[in-house]
Amino acid sequence: MELASKYNPADVEGKWYQYWLDNKLFSSKPDGREPYTVVIPPPNVTGVLHMGHMLNNTIQDILVRRARMEGKNACWVPGTDHASIATEAKVVNRLAQQGIKKTDLTRDEFLKHAWEWTDEHGGIILKQLRKLGASCDWDRTAFTMDEERSESVLKVFVDLYNKGLIYRGVRMVNWDPQALTALSDEEVIYKEEHSKLYYLRYKVEGDAEGRYAVVATTRPETIMGDTAMCINPNDPKNEWLKGKKVIVPLVGRVIPVIEDDYVDIEFGTGCLKVTPAHDVNDYMLGEKYNLPSIDIFNDNGTLSEAAGLYVGMDRFDVRKQIEKDLQEAGLMEKVEAYTNKVGFSERTNVAIEPKLSMQWFLKMKHFADMALPPVMNDELKFYPAKYKNTYKYWMENIKDWCISRQLWWGHRIPAYFLPEGGYVVAETPEEALKLAIEKTGKADMKIEDLRQDEDCLDTWFSSWLWPISLFNGINDPDNEEINYYYPTSDLVTGPDIIFFWVARMIMAGYEYKGNMPFKNVYFTGIVRDKLGRKMSKSLGNSPDPLELIEKYGADGVRMGMMLAAPAGNDILFDDALCEQGRNFNNKIWNAFRLVKGWEVAEIAQPEYAQLATEWFEAMLAKTAAEVNDLFGKYRLSEALMAVYKLFWDEFSSWYLEMVKPVYGQPIDKATYEKTLSFFDNLLKLLHPFMPFITEELWQHIYDRKEGESLMVQELNISPACNETIVKDFEAVKEVIGGIRTIRLQKNIAQKESLELQVAGVNPVAAFNSVIAKLCNLSAIETVENKAEGSASFMVGTTEYAVPLGNMINVEEELKKLEADLKYQEGFLQSVTKKLSNEKFVGKAPANVIEMERKKQADAESKIASLKESIAALKK
Numbered sequence: 044m045e046l047a048s049k050y051n052p053a054d055v056e057g058k059w060y061q062y063w064l065d066n067k068l069f070s071s072k073p074d075g076r077e078p079y080t081v082v083i084p085p086p087n088v089t090g091v092l093h094m095g096h097m098l099n100n101t102i103q104d105i106l107v108r109r110a111r112m113e114g115k116n117a118c119w120v121p122g123t124d125h126a127s128i129a130t131e132a133k134v135v136n137r138l139a140q141q142g143i144k145k146t147d148l149t150r151d152e153f154l155k156h157a158w159e160w161t162d163e164h165g166g167i168i169l170k171q172l173r174k175l176g177a178s179c180d181w182d183r184t185a186f187t188m189d190e191e192r193s194e195s196v197l198k199v200f201v202d203l204y205n206k207g208l209i210y211r212g213v214r215m216v217n218w219d220p221q222a223l224t225a226l227s228d229e230e231v232i233y234k235e236e237h238s239k240l241y242y243l244r245y246k247v248e249g250d251a252e253g254r255y256a257v258v259a260t261t262r263p264e265t266i267m268g269d270t271a272m273c274i275n276p277n278d279p280k281n282e283w284l285k286g287k288k289v290i291v292p293l294v295g296r297v298i299p300v301i302e303d304d305y306v307d308i309e310f311g312t313g314c315l316k317v318t319p320a321h322d323v324n325d326y327m328l329g330e331k332y333n334l335p336s337i338d339i340f341n342d343n344g345t346l347s348e349a350a351g352l353y354v355g356m357d358r359f360d361v362r363k364q365i366e367k368d369l370q371e372a373g374l375m376e377k378v379e380a381y382t383n384k385v386g387f388s389e390r391t392n393v394a395i396e397p398k399l400s401m402q403w404f405l406k407m408k409h410f411a412d413m414a415l416p417p418v419m420n421d422e423l424k425f426y427p428a429k430y431k432n433t434y435k436y437w438m439e440n441i442k443d444w445c446i447s448r449q450l451w452w453g454h455r456i457p458a459y460f461l462p463e464g465g466y467v468v469a470e471t472p473e474e475a476l477k478l479a480i481e482k483t484g485k486a487d488m489k490i491e492d493l494r495q496d497e498d499c500l501d502t503w504f505s506s507w508l509w510p511i512s513l514f515n516g517i518n519d520p521d522n523e524e525i526n527y528y529y530p531t532s533d534l535v536t537g538p539d540i541i542f543f544w545v546a547r548m549i550m551a552g553y554e555y556k557g558n559m560p561f562k563n564v565y566f567t568g569i570v571r572d573k574l575g576r577k578m579s580k581s582l583g584n585s586p587d588p589l590e591l592i593e594k595y596g597a598d599g600v601r602m603g604m605m606l607a608a609p610a611g612n613d614i615l616f617d618d619a620l621c622e623q624g625r626n627f628n629n630k631i632w633n634a635f636r637l638v639k640g641w642e643v644a645e646i647a648q649p650e651y652a653q654l655a656t657e658w659f660e661a662m663l664a665k666t667a668a669e670v671n672d673l674f675g676k677y678r679l680s681e682a683l684m685a686v687y688k689l690f691w692d693e694f695s696s697w698y699l700e701m702v703k704p705v706y707g708q709p710i711d712k713a714t715y716e717k718t719l720s721f722f723d724n725l726l727k728l729l730h731p732f733m734p735f736i737t738e739e740l741w742q743h744i745y746d747r748k749e750g751e752s753l754m755v756q757e758l759n760i761s762p763a764c765n766e767t768i769v770k771d772f773e774a775v776k777e778v779i780g781g782i783r784t785i786r787l788q789k790n791i792a793q794k795e796s797l798e799l800q801v802a803g804v805n806p807v808a809a810f811n812s813v814i815a816k817l818c819n820l821s822a823i824e825t826v827e828n829k830a831e832g833s834a835s836f837m838v839g840t841t842e843y844a845v846p847l848g849n850m851i852n853v854e855e856e857l858k859k860l861e862a863d864l865k866y867q868e869g870f871l872q873s874v875t876k877k878l879s880n881e882k883f884v885g886k887a888p889a890n891v892i893e894m895e896r897k898k899q900a901d902a903e904s905k906i907a908s909l910k911e912s913i914a915a916l917k918k
Contacts, residue, residue, distance in 0.1 A: 046639065046743055050632035050736065052596025059738045060173060066750045069178045071118035073527035079110035079117045080531035082510050082561075083179065084544070085124035085187060089133060089164040092171040094570040094578055094616060095537065097588045098608060101601045102567060103535045104177050105679055108731035110532070111178075112758045118528055119178060120513045121169055122185035125161075127453040127502045128222050128390040134160050134452065150451050150497070157452045174589060176597050176734045178754070185513055187505040188454065195517035196454045196505045197470045199555070204468045208406045209446070211458070211466075215326040216445050218398035219388040220344030220358075224449040225402050227501060228442055229542045231386040231395055238383060240311070242376035243369060245272060245289040248297050256281070256289055256300075257376045259311025261383055262321075263369065264361040266291055267350040268339040269298055271317040273328060276302040278313045292374035293352065293365070301332050320399050340396060342449075358396070403447035403456060403498070410550035411438045423549065423559045426677040430538055430566055437542050446501045453499030460494045467493075507547035510534075510560035517555060525556075534561040537569070565677050568613040575615060591621055598733035599624035605683045605732060627687065628736050631729070634695050635740050637703075638718055644709035651812040652714040655701035656721075657765065658772045662693050663724055665769060667760040670728060686728045694725060697776070701813055719744055727758050774838055775810045781836035782818040785845050788859075789834065795850075796821040800829050802842040831915040835908050840900065842908050853916050860916070864909040871902040 047054065063069060071078075081103055086096060103119065111117040134157045135145050145153060169184065185192060203209045216225040241263045244255040256272065269291045274281040284300045291298060298317075305328065306315050319329025319336040329336055339350035346353045346361055353361045369375040386395045415438040417423045418431055425431050447456060459475040460466045467482060469475035472490045480488050511517055516525035530552065536545060545564060552560035570578055578585035591600045595618075602624030607614045666689040673682035702718060704710040723744055730737040730753050741753035782799065791797070796819050803825070807814070811823045829835060829844035834856075836843055877883055878895055887895075 076116040079115035087126040088123040121179040195512040240381035275306040456496040573617040595621040642709040661765040664764040
């Protein structure tokens with residue numbers, strides 16, 4: 044196959060992805076190798092690829108491809124999440140566009156529409172991930188509501204219920220009036236709101252003087268549910284209210300004044316209205332003092348018949364209206380501006396309503412006690428480790444998890460209500476019937492007599508089982524796959540779901556497998572734009588990932604993402620990074636074409652080429668060891684940068700320049716073979732980051748057999764590094780740089796050969812052949828005194844000079860040298876002053892003083908050299 048003159052990602056990416064699929068190179072089955080397992084954080088089934096997915100899945104693919112090349116049995120399992128709230132909302136909207144209300148449909152009819160929607164839109168995101176190069180084992184693709192996962196969820200619910208960890212009861216829950224469902228505490232986002240504090244007058248019943256108590260509230264629309272007023276018994280200013288009754292403004296209901304230390308004497312007036320049905324703290328007071336509870340809201344946030352006033356109006360419209368009505372009735376003392384935190388639904392962004400509701404709960408303390416120590420003891424590692432504190436705080440302050448949702452799309456709760464009260468919990472209706480007959484003693488009971496709970500389970504109740512259920516470890520706990528692949532290796536996810544998902548998976552892992560679900564968690568940052576703003580559709584600052592891939596190629600985008608992605612820190616994304624990635628692709632491509640374009644001959648290997656190959660071999664080993672170390676610390680951006688610099692700076696800019704044959708001449712076979720071997724290893728190091736271009740070029744290095752792929756080649760670069768040659772070559776680079784600077788400053792063309800003089804001993808004499816080739820030198824000699832009219836430079840304390848003869852303008856050269864001399868003398872003066880300061884010398888560390896003395900010696904050496912050059916030019 045002929046290699047195209049320019050790299051075009053579109054010609055390469057689809058071709059090699061299909062090749063990998065055709066040859067089952069992503070596929071994994073248990074065998075004798077060490078497993079490396081990653082489970083994908085399942086995106087919403089109807090979602091589409093965004094920049095956060097791009098980052099997360101690029102990181103996963105890098106880790107998986109790297110593990111595969113280390114000889115491990117890499118298994119990356121893909122799948123999607125049924126996303127109850129989000130998907131149900133989309134189906135309801137679609138039905139509304141067709142003029143159909145959810146309430147007009149039976150559950151089965153609605154679910155038919157939901158499955159149609161899922162079949163139509165589901166899995167798009169997984170297809171899009173292929174464009175990125177994701178090397179998932181697609182044959183293993185799972186869905187949180189497929190048969191195997193659904194069976195696992197129901198089995199776990201029944202098991203936890205039988206263990207006494209799941210219970211049903213009326214509790215104050217977070218209610219989402221738009222999604223019409225309860226939410227767990229973790230699904231509530233608190234935002235600062237600029238609202239008002241309303242001071243209302245509660246007249247004292249039967250008070251001859253017509254006195255009233257003043258209550259401050261941010262929610263006057265809830266007064267219809269007031270069943271008491273509470274004061275602190277230690278509050279002298281409200282002493283007069285003890286034992287009294289007050290009248291709820293506008294409502295006219297007479298309510299008792301109760302006393303409790305809970306009331307903050309300093310807040311407002313020290314009088315608290317108690318609405319047990321609509322505030323979690325009021326609910327606790329209601330329980331304590333046996334107060335009636337009046338639920339004044341319908342599920343959709345409008346006022347119910349029980350409110351008596353404003354029935355059918357939305358809660359926020361009532362707030363505006365009641366303010367006017369209270370003022371007109373003379374029952375508003377005053378209104379103040381007030382800033383407070385309000386809870387919003389994470390899914391619908393609607394203000395949540397605390398509401399008394401019959402729900403299912405999971406007791407969490409048992410799980411938290413199991414899941415906290417492994418993380419704090421670093422048995423299960425977090426990268427970055429700072430998230431251990433976030434995890435610890437949540438675990439130590441955990442509340443029971445409200446696991447029921449008032450939705451139809453999801454796993455239906457396997458509880459069955461009996462005709463005469465009570466319920467049984469079972470995986471299937473048939474099992475439920477058996478239990479019901481046992482419980483009631485009625486042998487003639489039929490399945491139709493049982494009524495299954497209408498609610499479904501929180502989506503997270505299925506995804507917390509993900510690392511186990513993907514290998515059928517709930518339904519078949521001792522199967523070959525769960526025993527081989529579990530615990531998984533690395534989890535890559537965002538810190539925003541550390542509670543929703545990470546912590547709960549750890550809990551489920553210890554409950555059902557007695558072991559952690561993964562060994563390491565890599566937390567990505569949030570992808571932001573270059574101004575630091577979170578990417579969002581409304582700001583229009585979120586690029587379409589597929590358009591970026593089309594423009595820059597998948598490898599270019601992957602590299603762009605990773606250059607800006609240190610673990611746990613936010614990513615400031617800029618298209619310019621993808622452009623840098625594309626440019627790097629072109630650099631690799633052009634370097635390969637250069638090498639493959641050389642004519643090869645059976646000739647002796649020149650000394651400079653032998654030195655070059657020895658040096659680059661050492662650089663390759665040094666970088667490979669560095670990359671190994673960085674991967675071990677999950678510092679993937681730095682690992683990429685190390686390989687990038689090795690290729691761009693050391694291989695392209697130095698090595699290829701050293702070994703490149705003279706124009707029109709052939710290269711010796713030994714150097715050519717070594718260069719191809721270096722390219723082979725460089726492509727291996729780059730492959731996890733840039734899979735497509737590396738596969739294309741690897742296939743062109745040598746003739747490959749059908750089915751062979753770079754993807755499964757072992758990374759076997761020797762870590763043994765010749766440190767001496769690496770160190771010496773840094774000095775060689777400085778010498779070459781010095782000669783090139785003289786050419787540039789004196790405007791001497793590269794084709795003009797020069798001589799190099801070394802004053803005293805030449806520390807880089809072993810590399811003379813390399814220096815002579817790269818700098819076009821006719822001779823390198825050691826001298827006592829440099830030639831008159833030469834330009835010199837220092838490398839360390841060694842002086843190098845290039846005799847210029849009549850190649851320069853003496854007047855201009857003197858000006859430059861005198862300006863440099865003036866600068867060096869000023870620099871020396873500042874260093875000498877510092878070293879003559881007794882305080883500095885007495886307090887500074889020895890290495891700092893040593894550094895200053897070295898600066899002093901270097902400056903003195905440069906000054907002497909400059910003075911000599913000036914004197915020589917003035918003769």
